[in-house]
Amino acid sequence: MGDPPPAPDLSARQPSSRRSSQVSEQRSQERAQLPPAVPDGVQQMPLDAQVLRSSQEILESQANLQSWSQGASLSPYEQLAMFQAEEAQLGGMEYPSLNRGFPSEFLPQPYLDGGGIQVPGNASLMQQLQQGRGNVFQELESAYQEPRPDLLGQFSMYQREDLQFSASAQHGPYMSDDPALQFSPSELGFMSFSMQVPEPEPRELAVQNAKAYLLQTSVNCNLSLYEHLVNLLTKILNQRPEDPLSILESLNRTAQWEWFHPKLDTLRDDPEMQLTYEMAERQKALFVRGGSGEGEQDMEEEVTETAVPNIMETAFYFEQAGVGLSSDESFRIFVALKQLVEQQPIHTCRFWGKILGLSGSYLVAEVEFREGEEEVEEEEVEELTEGGEAMEAHGEEEGEEDEEKVTDVIPKPTWKPPPVIPKEESRSGTNKFLYFVCNEPGRPWTRLPHVTPAQIVHARKIKKFFTGHLDAPVISYPPFPGNEANYLRAQIARISAATHISPLGFYQFGEEEGDEEEEGRAGRDTYEENADFEGIPVLELVDSLANWVHHRQHILPQGRCTWVNPLQKTEEEEELGEEEEKADEGVEEVEQEIGPPLLTPLSEDAEILHTSPWTTRLSCSLCPQYSVAVVRSNLWPGAYAYAIGKKFENIYIGWGHKYSPENFNPSLPGPIQHEYPSGPEIMEMSDPTVEEEQALKAAQEHALATAEEEEEEEDEDEDEDADD
Amino acid sequence: MDAESLLLSLELASGSGQGLSPDRRASLLTSLMLVKRDYRLNCMEWSLLPPATDEMMVQTSVVKGRFTGDPSHEYEHTELQKVNDGEKVFEEEVVVQIKEETRLVSIIDQIDKAVSVIPRGALFKTPFGPVHVNRTFEGLSLSQAKKLSSYFHFREPVELKNKTLLEKADLDPSLDFLDSLEHDIPKGSWSIQMERGNALVVLRSLLWPGLTFFHAPRTKNCGYIYVGTGSEERTTGPGDPALKQGAEGWNVQMREDGGWKWLWEVTARSPLRKATSCTQMRAAHRSGSPTHLLLAAPQAEELTNSFQ
Secondary structure, eight states: OOSOOHHHHHHHHHHHHHIIIIIHHHHHHHHHTOOOHHHHHHTHHHHHHHHHHHHSOHHHHHHHHHHHTTTOSSOHHHHHHHHHHHHHHHHHHHHHHHHHHSOGGGTTOTHHHHHHHHHHHHHHHHHHHHHHOOHHHHHHHHHHHTTOTTOOHHHHHHHHHHHHHHHHHHTGGGOTTOGGGOOOHHHHHHHHHHHHSOOHHHHHHHHHHHHHHHHOBOTTOSOBHHHHHHHHHHHHHHHOOSOTTTTHHHHHHHHHHHHHSOOOOOSOOOOTTHHHHHHHHHHHHHHSOSOSHHHHHHHHHHHHHOOOOOHHHHHHHHHHHTBSOOHHHHHHHHHHHHHHHHHTTEEEEEEEEEEOBSSOOEEEEEEEEOTTOOHHHHHHHHHHHHHHHHHHHHHHHHHHHHHHHOSSOOOOOOOOOOOOOOOOOTTSGGGSSEEEEESSBTBOOEEOOOOOHHHHHHHHHOOOOBOSOTTOBOOOSSOOSSBHHHHHHHHHHHHHHHHOEEETTSEEOOSSOOSGGGTTSSOOOOOEEOTTOOOOOHHHHHHOGGGEEEOSOOOOTTSOSSOOOTTOOOHHHHHHTHHHHHHHTTSOOOOOOOOOOTTOBGGGSOOBTTBOSEEEEESOSSOTTTOOEEEEESSSTTEEEEEETTEEEEEEEEOSOOOOSSOBOOOOOOOOOOOOOOOTTTOOOOOOOHHHHHHHHHHHHHHHHHHHHHHHHHHHHHHHHHHO | OOSTTHHHHHHHGGGGSBOOOHHHHHHHHHHHHHHHHHOOSOSSSOOOOOOOOHHHHHHHTTOOSOOOSOTTOEEEEEEEEEEEETTEEEEEEEEEEEEHHHHHHHHHHHHHHHHOEEETTSEEEOTTSOEEEOTTOOOOOHHHHTSGGGEEESSOOSSGGGSOHHHHTTOOTTTOOSOBGGGOSSTTOEEEEEETTTTEEEEEESSSTTEEEEEOTTSSOEEEEEOSOSOOOEEOOTTOHHHHHHTTTOEEEEEEOSTTEEEEEEEEOOSSSSOSEEEEEEEEEOTTOTTOEEEOHHHHTOOOEEEO
């Protein structure tokens, strides 16, 4: 810091300003009250010290002070040192920023502001001192009376009053316009005396003791009031708010908060609110009404035709039941569904529920398209099956390539995959409805693919949390065929089949449907609303589970609602695999799976470990007349239904997990396959030992030698023959 | 959640679909007010539950299934006890009666100890030990609110003592005096997400499904509510007969891994080759109740099956 040390400035300024500001005019008045000259002489010494200090270095004054008030109960030297260290630090810290804001004529007196910062605290303390005569004051009193035991009682009393003022007078130069200074004429009156018989050290001591008091840290916090006030005032002076007094309370609070939350890095924070604004912007679109002028004219027609369900009504009833989302969220879902209905060719629409996920939740809408509006889905499916075929074709090609080489034919596996059970067609069984999901109202709705039986079968074996991302892989054992969207769809199908219930009689089977078609199957799979349904009294609904029926088809172990014989081949397959089929014939006959028929009462549901799978109750026991009947599923925690009069609704809000009294036990991997039986044909020949090799070598050499000998003999013979 | 802000808290926690119906809400508010006034025990069927003990926990841990709603209901549990009759030792079936009240107390205590949550900074500790409410707490900032490390277990710290000096170096002793959720075992047992367009952060426990903690960033609003079946997510232990049956041909063994965390390995070895396949299931063993193993919720299902 380039600033001069503030303390000498302080000491140099004190006497002159005191003289100029308060003292001169009241001097005569004060003199009249003066006691005899004896104390005057005694107090001459401090004056000398004062003069000395005004002209000399601050260190000397400290020494003086120390010698002067040795009897003090608190060591003034230490306090002074602390005080001045504080001042220096304070000054150094503040000047650069403060000076920037000041007019140039203020600059030569930089400490003015530093002193000003201290003023409120000291001033208020002064008032305290005067009123309460606290410990500090008494300490002070005793401190500087000790060296003068011969003082007159009157004088000592006088001194006490003088002391009161001396502390404030010491800050005179910095308090010229401070209200604390304008106490009363009588108090000011002592100034002349204090001038004539100056007592700077006691005053300074008082200030320092006061400051020491302020600097005390409390037991449960290492922040002192002094530091806090300094921080606060620094903040105010730096920021220069419009009306500091009115926001003092909040400034006070934030100053302390910032102390607890130090800003360690200088990097600028992320624009945190951006996502929030983005989301609000998205949701704003929901609240804007579609058309402008023309739209209003069509309003009447729209009102009659919309497929959007009355979410707010069902939300109200579910709130009575103690479940469901808050009304705010319900309304957002309502407008989001409205948006969905406007975007898609939707015939009926229903809010299915909410599935919680690890990083996001799914809002699920159950819809039915108008007739002939499902081409998109079919195309997707075709792509998928084509992909599968392509894979198979590729496999065949590889096989052919291998066969070309022929040298080492890879044996074909005897294992054949179990036959794929065809999935149910749109608008039937598990695929009766289409489902749209979105993470939050306002985000785009995504359509879920149809579910396949294999997915349902595998979903029963695993227990996974949803992540909130539809394209997330489902890592599990046994492996799940598909990603999270497929898993979600499978769980939705399972939950719907198990928990969608309605009061008995609300739905009935269509009359025109013949029995012969459904012979031997799970029963008829369509129903219609019963126009004559009068509603079941709420109390009866609560009393008996027989008054509630499932209106979704039971899903068979196969993963379908209607059973198909997996061994029954379609024509194409028969052509392809005729030869292989002959071998399989007669091996097994699959037994047909039969589930409970549609509209079966809940009372026939299986128990979970001696517990009923359903719990019924009245929404409000205090007034049963107006309450609704609430049914809670114990098998799928989170599934609820209510009914009152002709109205009923189902909802599911939960993790998408089925309840099981036993702990979830992931299925273990299958048994290990046997090793290939090790026989001589796959045994590797053991390497010969050195001895064997040598023996062999020797044998070979021997053989060679004998052969040569023989040859030679033969040659000889030949020679002999030739000779012959 | 506090009685004063019950309505707001219920509204904020409603994202999980669980709440209280208007009549229950109203009666709860009334009765809580009365409880607060004179600690009367029987106003609108409040009854004081006895404090939970470890003994209770061991005793009730054998009970499975749902609560009945009747505190005086008694579960019957048959257990085998060894009886010394002279020189012979034979096992005798003893029926133990366990009151639902006891079980409820034990479960509440377990939930409190396992998953009660408080945001960082809401409490502070003085150097002398006492913990105070931080009146300057103005909520977490948005970036902090998205991190699990900003939330603490509202219980006596357990893990903190086991931390190394290096790990403790970055902690502020006046604020970080509780266990952070970040290092919970099993890892990933919390779901943290933003709701209402980033205006509300919601934590859900996966170990105790039904526990929802909410906090609106930059406000003091926070709290948690448990609405659930009172059952913890668990997986089977190594002694489970179902597992032994399923794991035929497999070698199931427990392996200790750092303190009280256990790995449960299911391996298969062939005499001729090195490990032909290996499946690992993770389970965390909870100290104090050796009969139960926690499910490492999301991971436990993700079994790796590698064939080498």
